[in-house]
Amino acid sequence: MEFLSSSTLDDLYSEAMNSLRLRSHFNLHSNYEEQVQRLLIAMVKGSFVEPHFHDSPHQWELFTVLKGTVKINHYSKSGEILSSRYLGEEQDSIMVTIRPNEIHSVECISETALLLEIKEGPYKRDSAKVNVNFA
Template sequence: MDDIKYFDKALFSDLKQKAAESPRRRANFNVHKSYTDLVQRLFIAMMPDSYVRPHRHVQAHKWEFFMVVEGELNILFFNDEGVVTERVTLAANGETSGIEIPPNTWHATVCHSPVVFMEVKQGPYEMSVDKGFANWSPEEGSDLVPRFLASLKQAKVGSEVNCLSSHIS
């Protein structure tokens, strides 16, 4: 039974430690063997100060599935102008613990405490065409990120989070 893979609390604890030590404040454990695999499966640990830039998967077949296994996170959905159209809480033991996001859907994730979730998506993974980033959001590493991330964490449906506008509401 050498091919059976186990995913336990020790793995998740280690993953959270790696995320805490990472400059990006998140870490992943790939279950798939290669980026060329037709199904990409990975566990991701994310710290509250990790910035996931709003993006969409522009390829017509690139859906994305999330399932929270420890903790809680919020997924925000946006229109083309950076207005929050929906905010969903996923919690390991909550009312909703998983979601599938269709292609071409603007989204971002935020958390208020460490979280571990599983992501499944269509492969192969090609970094150059995987994501289209929202031009109304700051690039990772920008001085605008802390303020923008704080606005995402508080954003309600109908709020504009466009960092290019004179205010972030």
């Protein structure tokens, strides 16, 4: 068994606050070759994961908001926002599954947020996501 201490979460938030991206990851999987990739993402207000998608058939993502509130936008190929949803505390939803090829962004709305991300592996950094520029 592996347990996660509250001091680890404190460290994760501290790393996020000092990061240019205003977020920090803590991998729960042992390596990038594992078939199930699990990680915690600590975010602070202002953190914005820019629009992107995953183009491999196995690259779905599941996000569960454990603390705080985030906004998930779903975009058309031309950049139109198809849907916008708040997830987390005091919201109607706390979880979202994003299918392959769905263009999406994530923004931290609350002062801090903690997300659990689960996705199919293995993780390959060079092909993990396709960033989108709508300009």
